[in-house]
Amino acid sequence: MTAVLESPAAVDLRVPWRNSFAALGPAFFTRLPSQPLPDPYLVGLNQALAHELGFDPALLASPDGVAAFTGNVPIAGSDTLASVYSGHQFGVWAGQLGDGRALLLGEAQTPAGPQELQLKGSGRTPYSRMGDGRAVLRSSIREYLGSEAMHGLGIPTTRALLVTGSDAPVRREEVETSAVVTRVSPSFVRFGHFEHFSANGRIDELRTLADYVIDRFYPDARTTDRFAGNAYAAFLEAVSERTAAMVAQWQAVGFCHGVMNTDNMSILGLTIDYGPFQFLDAFVPNHICNHSDEQGRYAYNRQPNVAYWNVFCLGQALLPLIGDQELALAALESYKAVFPREMEMRMRAKLGLADDQEGDRELVESVLQLLAKDRVDYTIFWRRLSHHAAGSGAEPVRDLFLDRESFGAWLRLYEARFAQQEGGREAAGLRMLRTNPKYVLRNHLCEIAIRQAKLKDFSEVDALLALVQSPCDEHPAHEDKAGFPPDWAQHIEISCSS
Structure with a gap:
């Protein structure tokens, strides 16, 4: 039996760490170590992001770096924990959820500002709900490339620093191999974190969490004159506006998220949780990219309304702090104004129209x-x-x-x-x-890269990463990746299984 790589010493990334989420207290998380995987190997390394964060790519790609970001050895300064949250899944209250296979390492102080790092696929947590706590190579590559594709398009998103793999088996629809993706974001707090404490009547914790997020990311909510100085209503309005702007960017580029549950919505208005996502091939407004979405709740043309439904759920969760239902509803109204304005602006840009004239909306719609x-x-x-x-x-x-x-x-x-x-x-x-990009991360391009990666050939993963980081450039050597999808691409099925 192959021995798991072990090291008594923590890997030092040579950056300072601050663990502000851990300071919230044990009501918000469970502190626990990651679970090692045997013989880890590097699948992909986002060198551009590594440089932005001030990390040494050579260290990340070294055996010590691969072991650390697989969860086999600790990282100096990190404080591994899994957070608890709840949420609505496919429109139904699901109760307690939480980081079932993700561990927050902490908050690295980087040249790009404070950034949280999270290992996804690092083993069971108390929130795994009978799951194995693992991620598979297939879905990890999709998230690694998908999040960087969105970043390359200028769409707010979490990012992925690297992917490691292991031949350890994981059973989904079939037996697959394990992987761990290291995700990066200023924060991984979701709508579902607020829903969790509100639904359980834990108002002190709800207030602690809201104050934490406001003070770190929405300080203007403390000083605005709107809503009679109610910071929580101003916070809700700001989140609604960020969410509306993000979804307008999704629609303009033809991006389908696939599983817009409230626990998959970032409190910062970032695209998060790349599961059954897809960029449109043919323009089919009611396209459903998630094979598990039998009712079509998250079809492409329904995403704007679902996002509003989700911020409404956030408003309900924050109502004990806002204290006035009418004030909460007023804060949500901004979504209805921001989304169409942002959508029209994005579509005018796609048409090359620098100003707004009467008739432009009809030009776009037609x-x-x-x-x-x-x-x-x-x-x-x-x-x-x-x-x-x-x-x-x-x-x-x-x-x-x-x-x-x-x-x-x-x-x-x-x-x-x-x-x-x-x-x-x-x-x-x-x-x-x-x-208007020449290249988007189409399903069949991902599928080709995944098939090669299963054979330990990661060259296509690297090639796609380079393309999606500059999707509007010509890249003449990769002209074939800008063409029409092959017929077999229509039969690719993506689901919530990962």
Whole structure:
């Protein structure tokens, strides 16, 4: 039997640590060590993020670094703990949940500011709910690449520093191998943390948590004149607005989260928990990316309303602190204003329109209807339109449509509107090429990388990471990854199993 790698000494990342979440007290977490995995190996290392954090990539990739970020040896200054939270899953109250397979290492003081590091897949915790506490290689690679793809697109997100693997078996639909992904975020606090204490009538802990988050991330809530100086209402409004802006960015780029439970919603308005996510291929507004979502609750076109439902649940959780239902409802109203405003701004940018004119909304809605009617590839359409706006011919765009006549009529309206702008066509076209990505992390690209990784070939993981970090660049050597998905991609099923 293979021996587990052990070391009596902690690995020193040579950065100071502060463990502010641990200072909240034992009501918020359980302190426990990670559970080692045999013979860990490096799957992927995000060197760009390592440099941002002031970490030495060579140390992270070393045997000591791989052992530390698999959970086999401690990291100097860290304080491993699993937090408790509750939540609504698929619209139903699920009660206590918590970090069932994740351990917070602590809060590293980095050149990028304080950043929490978390090991996902590091073993059972008291919140595992009969699970094994492990993550599989497949889902860990998806999260590693998916979070960096969102960052490359400028969308708020948690990030992933590295992935390690082990041949230790894990049973899901089939037997797979283990992996651990190291996630990075200013905070991993979720809506569900607040729901947990509110639902259990633990108002002192609820207040402690709210004060902690406000003081660290929303200090303006303490000084605003809005809501008669009620900091908790101002906090709710700010979270609602961040969430609305984030979801508008999802919709504009064609991103489907797949499992928008309240426990999967970041209190900072970050994309978190990359499970059955997908970037759209064909533009199908009611597309369901999660094979487990039998009712289509988290379909692409339902995400904005689900996000509002989730912030409403957060408002209910905060109501004991806000103290006034009308005040809480007023704080939630900002979502309804911010989302459409942000969505219109994002779509104007995709069209290369620098100002807002009457008729722009109809221009956007009509082209989306044409895309849906002919199931046009979403990313390729916007990229080809960008090249056309920059001066190339219209035929490559027109060729995407079966109903060429209807698209031609729309294109004439668009070109007339486009010509009204100051600054010239070329400048606007270049802006579009910097807005509309050539590369998104399509399911089939992930699947190819995962298949190779199962054979211990991680070259495709590295190649995809480089692409998604600069998705608007041309990358001529990888032209094939910007093309239409193969037919077999339609049969890829992704679910909550990871």
